[in-house]
Amino acid sequence: MPVSVALDLESLLQPLDPLPVSGPQNPPPRPQQPFWWRVGQFVSAYLPLILMGLLALATWWLVSNTPRPAEPREAAPPRHEPDYTMQNFTLQRFGADGALRVQVQGERLRHYPDTDTMEIDLPTIRATAPDGGVTVATARLAVANGDATQVQLQGGARVRREATASAAAIEFESEFLHAFLDTERVTSHLPVRLRQGTNEMRVASLDYDHLSRIARFGGPMRATLTLPPKK
Numbered sequence: 001m002p003v004s005v006a007l008d009l010e011s012l013l014q015p016l017d018p019l020p021v022s023g024p025q026n027p028p029p030r031p032q033q034p035f036w037w038r039v040g041q042f043v044s045a046y047l048p049l050i051l052m053g054l055l056a057l058a059t060w061w062l063v064s065n066t067p068r069p070a071e072p073r074e075a076a077p078p079r080h081e082p083d084y085t086m087q088n089f090t091l092q093r094f095g096a097d098g099a100l101r102v103q104v105q106g107e108r109l110r111h112y113p114d115t116d117t118m119e120i121d122l123p124t125i126r127a128t129a130p131d132g133g134v135t136v137a138t139a140r141l142a143v144a145n146g147d148a149t150q151v152q153l154q155g156g157a158r159v160r161r162e163a164t165a166s167a168a169a170i171e172f173e174s175e176f177l178h179a180f181l182d183t184e185r186v187t188s189h190l191p192v193r194l195r196q197g198t199n200e201m202r203v204a205s206l207d208y209d210h211l212s213r214i215a216r217f218g219g220p221m222r223a224t225l226t227l228p229p230k231k
Contacts, residue, residue: 184210
């Protein structure tokens, strides 16, 4: 039996609706962050590493710029130059009992710290022994130790032990005399003229100890002696 089908051509010619797409779809793009925000994120991520690098750099700079300790050097010997001078002076040294032992006067004094010595121009040195005996020394130049117990007299040197109740005065003259004032001793390697009262001796060298009354003479010797009158 015949079937009649009526077709709507206009509806057939209409475009079909698109099929829905299955599966994940691309998310919408994120908005771009500002530059300073991105820098902050970078710094916060690498901050420990940056701090360690800065610390290492500071340590290297500190080590390279720290002055190195100076190498030990030998101490230079002190120069022979006076540390103080005096003019027209008087120096006095007293003993433990308060008595005057040595008095030094001169035109000019120069003290040298490297040897603890004094150079004295035109000195007059007066020493008093414990027994009261007085010794006077003069010269054009004297070189004395720090406490003036030893004096080297140079140029027109003269040492005189003044007379006492038991002994006549004794006097030494030479171009060089070494006087030990504390032990009352006089020495010289140059010719010396020795006088005591009316007696006189000329010797090539001398070593005289007043405490023991012993004199040692060297080289040629010439003496003028006065004999005591006969009783």
